[in-house]
Amino acid sequence: MSEEPVRRRRRGAVLEQALLDAAWDELVELGYERLTYEAVAVRAGTSRAVLYRRWPAKRELVLAAARRKAPPVPGEPPDTGDLRGDVLALLGFIVRRMADLAPVRSVLAAEEGQGTDLSVYLASRNRGPGADAMRTVLARAVRRGEVDPALPLPDRLVSLPVVQVLHELLMAHHTPSEGDLEEIVDLLFLPLVMRADAGLT
Known part of the structure; x- marks a missing residue:
């Protein structure tokens, strides 16, 4: 019987990169007005709370993604x-x-x-x-x-x-x-x- 693969929790820079990449992809696909924290969280495979802790306002999240890109x-x-x-x-x-x-x-x-x-x-x-x-x-x-x-x-x-x-x-x-x-x-x-x-x- 094979063991279930261990799911590693992303932290630090790895997690932040995934969040900002997801935010940028949402921005490109939907535009600023239609971008939501929920959609970004789903795309990144995390929760909205994780996003809000880092970027309390949507514009802060999007500008952080822009800096990364x-x-x-x-x-x-x-x-x-x-x-x-x-x-x-x-x-x-x-x-x-x-x-x-x-x-x-x-x-x-x-x-x-x-x-x-x-x-x-x-x-x-x-x-x-x-x-x-x-x-x-x-x-x-x-x-x-x-x-x-x-x-x-x-x-x-x-x-x-x-x-x-x-x-x-x-x-x-x-x-x-x-x-x-x-x-x-x-x-x-x-x-x-x-x-x-x-x-x-």
């Missing part, structure tokens, strides 16, 4: 040989990959004007690999003489291009064109960080 910025950002090319390449990568997060745009639209959850989401993205990649890009520019090494580079300045692109994507519901990215880089970012004698055009 958000495509990572490459650890080594593009190296085109100059600051302008590097920033444009990095922003272009973000725009292309963020298309995978299209379902969450409706969530953010529903939350527009409340700000708190959206601010947390954007801050979590900009303090992570995105900010690290932009600092790498700027460090290269310093070595090439494009950026003054004595120039203060606070986090708000470093993340400015990414924040602007995310605003376009997630709040304005607009996918920036190549011209839009060039405007962000040429008119907003480069004048703040490049040396006047570094050939900014």
Whole structure:
């Protein structure tokens, strides 16, 4: 007589991954308004109480799922040989990959004007690999003489291009064109960080 297989209880990161994957799948299939804790719990094979303990509000659950699904910025950002090319390449990568997060745009639209959850989401993205990649890009520019090494580079300045692109994507519901990215880089970012004698055009 064969023994019944032992059912292992999921905990920690394994359980959280299953919950967030289930929440994302429900969001993609049904949309934000029709998503329910009960459906997510059934899909994940757990109880609603488990979900509520971690994410008391539906928007918190969905934004947590979005953070998990958000495509990572490459650890080594593009190296085109100059600051302008590097920033444009990095922003272009973000725009292309963020298309995978299209379902969450409706969530953010529903939350527009409340700000708190959206601010947390954007801050979590900009303090992570995105900010690290932009600092790498700027460090290269310093070595090439494009950026003054004595120039203060606070986090708000470093993340400015990414924040602007995310605003376009997630709040304005607009996918920036190549011209839009060039405007962000040429008119907003480069004048703040490049040396006047570094050939900014």
